[in-house]
Amino acid sequence: MKRGARSFPILAFSLCAFLMGGALAAQTPAGNAAAVGVKVPAHQRFVLPNGLTIILVPRKDVPMIAFSGFVRGGVLADPPAKPGVASLVAGLLDRGAGKRNAFEFADAVEGVGGSFNAAAGAEAISIGGQFLARDRALMIELVSDALLRPRLDPQELISYRDREIEFIKSAKDSDPSQIVGIYGRAALFGTHPYGRPQGGSERSLASINHADVLDYHSQYFGADRATLVFAGDIDPKWMKQALTKAFGGWAKARSKAPALVPAPRVTGRRVVLIDAPGSVQTYFWLGNVGVDRNYSGRPALDLMNTIYGGRFTSILNTELRIKSGLSYGATSRFTRGSVPGEFAIRSFVKTENTGKALDLTLETLERLKHDPLAPDMLESSRAYVLGQFPLQLETAAHWASTLADLEFYGLGKDYIEGYGPALAQVDLAEAAAVTADAFPRPTDLVFVLIGDAAKIREMAAKYGPVTEMQLSKPDFAPTVP
């Protein structure tokens, strides 16, 4: 049993947070003069003739090498009616590749204590893992097999796909708070690629066949769409040679994923109610379209979201947990992709308190938008974000994913090194400006409620027109394109 404060998504800065879990980026925290001095470690970046970008970050600490990388595409490249293709491709990369079948590949990775993960996010398939440094040659062989020579075996596809479908059912049985965001994005973004379930839905997964998977891989995989970062106990000279040999023959991709266009912000309110009969709590998500990765007000935004819903003493958590005892926790975050992702508030309360908690949540947003910010609150947030920042950039694995993230969005090292100084500059006027600009008005929100509809249906209608669906329905939206 945890106190829970740590569930605050302060920084999800890594590529993984964005490309994998589906949280497109986020805030960045930390407080104190300490972080002002955070420096990107010395590294080498080079591009092979086929367009593959490779970054090497030597960093002796423990005898391990971490890697992180991406191939552009992801859900964005999924056929719109079949979200989940990229996710299945990602899942199949290590289920048989090169000379190894699925078991042999897993055994080769785990036999040396290594790890290899791949997952589809909104705009890319990302990979990551770690090996003991002595196994560097095997690591490169396995990573290159997975990316260049996955077998994409039809039997493996069926068993992996069918299991993914069961995992969604299992999550509905045991983890409504973990899936409310999938429903939230679907409700907010609709047919926009950010609205698609990144791992697919039960229904869409069932419709995906072998040809879909082969097609995705042949169209969107290619050296010019990819970046790989290796960090840790490495000899850059040896790595460069070995990687050039292993990846030099990777062809370019045939297609580019469709361009992303920004989704419009929502005006007014609407409610999606997901009926979970017998549930004793309501899990809610309130959101609107926020800002993108290049948002110029990023430092002020991080400070303001920290104040509003990004730390234990945030306004939201103070009202819903600390003062009222209504919930175990309440958070807010901005997910920032190549185009604006969502701003979302999340919490959960006993079914009977649903209306009370929603009203309180709306009041906090009203206060944020209209009450002047106390200067000491801004100072506290600044100290917090700066003080926590170095903890997110401690290990070789952190740096591998961070450098991949910068590469993905075309951000320079100033995104890291300039962050502390930029935080130091934020004043009340700037803070007020991003609050007005990036946070939605309480009158413009999409509500998603997972709970016992018989008990909250009437109350839900108070907040806007209600569309209802069953939790057991094999989709994440009431109507699916």
Added chain:
Amino acid sequence: MPKPSRACNLSVLLLSCLAPFALVSSAMAAAKPAAAPRVPGADQVKSLTLANGMKVIVWTDRDIPNVALYNWVRVGSRNEVPGITGLAHFFEHMMFNGTSKRAPGEFDRLLEAQGGSNNAYTSDDVTVYQNWIPRSALDLTFDLESDRLANLSFDPKVIESERGVVYSERRLSVEDDNAGFLYEQVQSNAFVAHTYQIPTIGWPSDIQGWTLEDLQKFFKTNYAPNNCTLILVGDVSAEEAFALAKKYLEPIPRQEPPPPVRTQEPEQLGEKRVNIERPAQTPLLYYAYKSPAANDARGPAINLLLSILVDGNASRLNRLLVEEKKLAIEVGGHFAEGFDPGLTWLMLTLPQGAKVNEVEQALDAALDEVVAKGVSEAELSRAKNLYAAGFWKQLATINGKAALLGAHEVFEGDYRKLFDSPAAYDKVTVAEVQQAAALVLAKNQRTVGVLQAPLTVPEPAPAATAPAATEAKP
């Protein structure tokens, strides 16, 4: 309530048809365990026991300008009795809610304003308070930690509010969560006498019933400085940390240590079963076996056995039950290492419509095989390498180092065992793993838990119901 944090899938090259020669030999070739490397840092760790009995352990690591400061308190739900179940965990929440010097909420407000964050967790055995701070907040953090240890006070209004928070946590992790629900039921049924039967989150009636007096008594009994161990890792020297500890913590007087947990679990003489019927799309099957305490010398062999069974896609049970037979979608497990003999868990999530008894038969056959024939050198080697990699990953962060130091000090009596840990795992033999299997996979020592949707029962004939009714308990 340590819900399995790891629900890894995995499995192995089991027997028969699946392990062609080439595969086994290549696996073995690739899988030589790293010759347990020496763990650096032993000479950087310093410890001091304050006059009041509190031990302070410091590992200087200046990679980042931050410090992880943990207070390990030797109290958990193991120290509770009926009527106050869940109190150790509730108390953990209350430790942030005010002292005679500072109002409720000040702890978090002050710490965050200096750039720190915190959390805490409670298990069956311990309560651990964690602070992650920039080094500039060291003085404040010591001040705050000592204040709540010396001067904790309870505001009745805050108790009521926090009661709601904890109940919400219970709804989230147990009542609306099939996995959490079954875990609680299996654990509480596995023990007839020992307090490991108590769920750490507490039973609902106790969550609603705790009183101010319960809290005061619990504090007095368990929060003696001599029942705490302070761990600091990061950008701080031992001298600095010891000076701060002397200034802030040493003045807190030593107290009578909490009474030992007297009750021992009597020997289990047969399998127990728990059947839960709840709405569920995917059934769950859990096994929990009686197992030794954390400081048992066989611990490394048990952990390696579990790794062989459930860690990674190539582990035995994952390979067999998930990949080959498709009887489960996920297999996980862990050895719950506590002060007293506890449980070793195997946890399976089954696909919709699964016939649970068929899965049980296949799982039992696989486990019998391990007990009867043991494991291969390649499997053991793989498990040792996974252990080594996991160990190094933990050592890469100040947080991981603090967790390891604390666990070794508190559960094994000496933080220095951390540095021997790779060697202890490295020397485990296949024979010892087989012995561990015989020890922790005995059917008569287990509790089996099944959670599935209510089975459709055919309409009973009226005549058949009468005898059943008479058998009902009075």
